[in-house]
Amino acid sequence: MDEAESDQSSAGLPPDSRVASRRLASGLWIMAAQVPRARQSRLVGAAGVGYLDDPPDCRGLAHLLEHGLFLGSGRWPGRSALARWVGTQGGRYNAHTGEEVTDVHLHLPVEAAEAGLARLVDLLGYPRLDPGALADEVEVLDAEFRARLDDPALHRLAALGRLFDPGHPAAACHAGNRATLGDDHPELVARLQAFHARHYHAGRMALVMLGPQPVDEQLDLLERHGRRLPATAADTPSPDRWRWATPRGVAWHSPNESSLPAAGTLELLWPLPGALADACAAPLQAVASQLNDGALTATLQQAYSVQELKADTAPEGTGPALCLAIELVEPPADIAPLVATCQRALRQACRRHAITPPPARTVDLDAWPREQARRLSRRPPARGSVPLDRDRRTPSAWLTPEQCRLLWREGAERATVTWRQIEETATPWRPLDLPWPPAASALPEVATPLPSRRDLAGRPVGPRSDDRPAAGLLFRDARLSLWWDGLDWPTREAETGWCLGWPAGATGNGGRLRDWQRRTLTLRQAAGARGQALTLGSDARGDWLMARGSPAGLASLVDQALDGWMAASAVTAPTVPASSSGLLAQQMLDRLATRRPSCPPGAMPPLLCWARGEMGAGEAQDTAEGFAERLSRARNAPPPPDAPQGDGQGMTWLAPQSADRAVMLEVEGGDDSPRMRWLLQLLAHCHDAPFHREMRQRRGLGYVAAVRYRESSGWPRLGYVVQSPKASVETLRQAILAFLDADAVRLARRDGPQLERLRRALLARQGPPETHDEAIERAWQALRQLQFDSPSPPDWHLAPWQQERAALDSLAAADLEVLASALASGTLPMRWWAHAPAPPGSPASQHCPPAT
Template sequence: MNGPAATYDEAARSAGLPLGSCLVERRLDNGLWIAAAQVPSARVQRLVGAVGVGYLDEPDDCRGLAHLLEHALFLGSANFPEAGELARWIGERGGRYNARTDETVTDVHLHLPPDEADEGLARLVDMLARPCFEPAHIAHEVEVLDAEFRARLADPALHRLAALGRLCREGHPARLCHAGNRKSLGDDAAHLTTRLSDFHTRHYRSGGMALAMLGPLPLEAQLELLERHAEPLPTGEPSPLQRPWRWGEPGGVAWHAPQAMPATSALELIWPLPQALAAAHGEWLEAVAARLSDGRLAATLQAAVELDSFDVTLTPQGVGTALALRLAPAPDEETVQTLLAACRMALERALASPLTERPVAPVELDVWPRRCACRLAAAGNPSAGPAAPREALQPWLAVEQCRLLWQSPSAPGSWKRLAETGTAWHPQPLASETLPLPWRAAPALSARTLRPSVDEPGPYLVNQGVGFQLWAGDPLRLPDAAPASFCLGWSASLSRQAARLSQWRQNALPLRQAAAVHGLELRCDGDARGDWLIATGPAERLDALVELAVACWPETVTRPRDEAPKGLLAQRMLTRLVTLPPPGTPGQQSRQPLAWVHGDTDTQAAEALLRRLAARRREDDTSYEVPAELHWLSAQADDHAAMLEIAGPDDTPRSRWLLQLLAQCHDAAFHHEMRQRRGLGYVAAVRYREAAGYPRLGYVVQSPGTSVDALRQAIGQFLTCQGEALARLDQATMTSRKRALLAAAGPPETHAEAVARLWHALRRHPLADAWQPLPWEAESQALASLHADELTAMASAIAEGRLAQRWWLHRPGDTDT
């Protein structure tokens, strides 16, 4: 391996990877970009293959072709010709896989145990290089895409993209919907197969592709794997792509879905940028974005509007390269113009004084390799010649260059309708003059003087028996540890928890942004055991952050909001497994506030805060209404759907591991049974989820035409006829599955994950007088002790209905009952 090791360390630090990581990016002789990231603390090896072609590169007369090709990659390849083979192989190893088609890039990503990386990469490259295109399989997949398209008509994200197209030039592909359906793709399977093959031959070539890996394997081993497996890829440059500027003249569009929610609204302000120019000055643009999100603009806007969310990004979905702001809610035109005026002024301020010293937040390990591979695949050959000066960006960021996209509540007015999606829209003028808002200061986080640092002891109980419990000390220090952390939880009513958490996050929005400027991170959340927060970062301002976060917590909910539906109906159903207590399990809250601190946190200040909380929470009502065993969802889409929720017998590591193993055993077979053999619908999956440590499984099917009763019967028949048989594993298979599961859910990969897992383990034992063992060590021991017959017994208990369960059902036109 050429190059000094220090260079690889510095590259990893610049990319935001954990301390101790190494990173290499290089281009091979065949034009393929590769990236290898060694992260010693990572549990799994993440593999990504990306191709620099997306849905905007499709033929005009075959919209959805790139999306269909992404699906077709999973229908078999030269060395692994069986459809569904990849899903089965990954499932047996406890891994995960997914794929995505974006505007100008398509990617496939796998998560596997490190010792499976060699074969996993072989399978990934084979599906990218030599997919099988069988007309019968392609015809079936067109029907799947058509069902997906119809299901997505209930997802606001589809209508957002459709409305966004109204801001693009006439004749540009971005004006059209590219999800793909039976009408846009046609019903001639043989002809469509030929077009798929031609599209693949022209664009899936090494010169326009990238492979990326991230995991614990040594850097040299990763590079060897990447270089060796790159050889089968078709060599050469892809066909040249014509990508003209998409945007029309600056302006605005208001839109809503065909069945708009009156309480749902959002505003996006977009400044499109030339890709090469933005890439050349990426750090400066990030500094501008950081200034916009330093808390001052959020505080100013929130004083005038009940702002729930405010995000600044340089990678807005479906927009290409741009600086974009998203704010919600934006309920009327007056609010829209007020927000627009304030954001325009804030952008002028940010351009004049970007925030250049904002700490770089660590990346999410699951996200990083995909973004890296997509960036490299989209880059192609490095551009020749000197980059344009930064001043060339200024005209693109002028206030008058803004494009406005307003998700409006359904309101009176002249609305046009897009024929394909039914999206309602109309032009939205941008007012040139609006009275500016009075500027507010960002929340101030006072700093205290730190005492001289000393070696911190292991966790010990500072105080108990006085209405609260306080722990101090850190049992684990990973290289990327924050200087200090403060975890705090208390009992709270579950009956209106979702609305209360939404209001808490709204109240704390400027605070979270101001904290980020000082390298602090704040998370406010809640679950079946109550409400809680985790704050991490430099100790001198941490206590002040927690004090202000608690002050933002609402005693009562004054503005309950209905969450806008997001994603497919089946995905919304699965979120119930995370947000609600499982069936048959009453809330087990402790009325005593609980806290855990480490680092140079002021324990006296923590005690004082806990004492005040204990006095306030003494009379709290923690009761809640348990959802019925059969629950109908209000009409949210035109599809039928059913999900069987099954709760584990308890919240012990044994139950959690057994349900995760069952999900592995059942998922691929359930998908094949429901989608391939029975042809029931677009979505068919088995998913494991937890809420406050309580494990449960969800067996979900979403279908455009099959009745709810038939879906329930199909799920029940699968469990009674196949559930137990699929869980009968021989000793070798059981050992392999356990090893893979430990790789996927073993010791924490980052200190942030370690803090969260330690905190929630502590909350499960709120009155303990001794610190519990590291939870992942106890979980590892529990997994090692499991026997195959225990797995079979759990499957039998599910098939016989001996575990608590609940049905979630949906059909068009129904309401909550």
């Protein structure tokens, strides 16, 4: 048995975390992360098998097996047994099939961790693979494939395949559907069983756990249950064939994009041999960090409207590679200067010998265990799969102009361009010539902006020796409300923070925010390279920013962000700022968090400031007054009209994008109190799984059926959404109404013990913060919702999670039943959303709701 502490893996976790990993004699990797403030346990099981392992004549087999894992297992044979058990615990589960790894992840209350781990191991190692249930799952996969035909992410992967060797598995579409899996179900079950036996054994698997439990206790649990996984002699991996064709470029767009405003995205890709990418992971990450430090963005923005720029060492669908993705507000007429500028920046990054590691970022606690499980279960690259002569054993030998590939998402309306089409996905694409531009065509370099905070009179502002302020309201006048600290959370050493919020037009705020983000992209990247963070936001209460990190130059960072906001607010931004992405159902659910509440929130002061960190009362007030003076110069442009509009019959229609129909009932809470927010979350938990079963299994309406909770400016909402490839909009609407009429109240009836379990489950999701960043975000949003016409109490502190906990504890079972009755009777504020394909022969952009 081999055991080792993993220092690198703990980077970004809260500072008091502990991480340990161990490989068992069976070959199984286990890893545990003790995060003392974690509210719940995250469990992940991963197997080193993915869609690149699909047989050529049965594409989608790995994905089908992922679905089959949830159809019952040896110790828990019932179909949907795991889903029902997780539901009773108030937890969540999901799974994902990637190129090389399939993972299953559970989020559970801490006390349910061991029972969940037992079920996870049984699911992975001993699935029943019932033939009748699997036949149904083939239909589910087919509906999923059809729904994903509206998602640009699928079309990107299809176009990316044009850059690969046609004989490599990565060149084909991997989603899996009825046509690729076939209809010989007994044969399919036999193939699944053989596929599972070959790939799902301990030597190719990893179990990872993150929770508040001591790390040794977690390791013991993982080892004890992990021993049940099938132990098979490790097989010799087949050579990892080089997937890439000779360097080339491909342009593509989504089939539905002619009716939608679409930004262009250019991806520059430098493939890398797997062994080299693993051995040089740290230098490659340092190169990516240098490309993300703001200097390249500042240079490109001289000639291009760059909305986003990101260098990444783990791009989706490419295997080992460095990717530089640049999102442009409008596709450029000539990309030669852009490409030459990026090539020059990459050469400079590779030549730098003294590489400063990038500042450690706070990781997503949900994503961290999945990333570690995928990393541990992935098979190492076979030696010699790509020849590495002496001159090609360093990353710089591969990061050259000659090795670059281009993937360009272009606008769709180009009459002079002839597009080809990928048959299976109908993705329009065309080859791009690669006449690499000379270095002389690169744009002149621009220095990254550096902070040099000055007050309005031009005098540098330095630290003042005044007293540290007391928590609460520090200063207020007609222009400014300044609050100081009060955060009930351990403070990071030598960190200062400024949070600012101010009223702004809610109409058109999405476009204004996107323009603000574009204008401050260089600034945000440069701040990140210095270990600072700048976050921008907008909602019905107004616009806001959060800046935190080392105090040096932090006020200047805020000044420059305010300048960017004033420039963005002086022009009329487009109503729909970006092209749609994701499934139709997800697009509808996104509206819950962005649409303005029907009851407007209370008035904000002209400028609300919250300050923390290394400064005195006088310095904080002087700095905040400088911010207020800066904002007073803003000149706002008239906002654009709201969109989309309803049809006059209570239905709001999304622009047509596909052949699917989708309907969502939006339900708004009666107020924005913590009590109402908890009640709607409880109701969503009671309704979600039964709604899914009713719509998807009993009625057979479609692939997506869910009940989700969202908030807009703190205002709670529920969304009951169904997406179907065949049912009419009216059929979907009536199905939702029938569910509410028959089951809304019945499912909300809970006795005392059941309600207590739901309380514990909600606290595991929404209880006290798990990380410093989460504490700041939640405290700031709670401060924005305060009534500002009264002074703070003497013992004021900012810990909204304490008030939220008290509100949750006060709820009784009867309160939930009363809310469900109001929902069923239609007395809560409601709004319908719908999507239908455009009528045949009519332009997609001139959609009229179809007759139902």
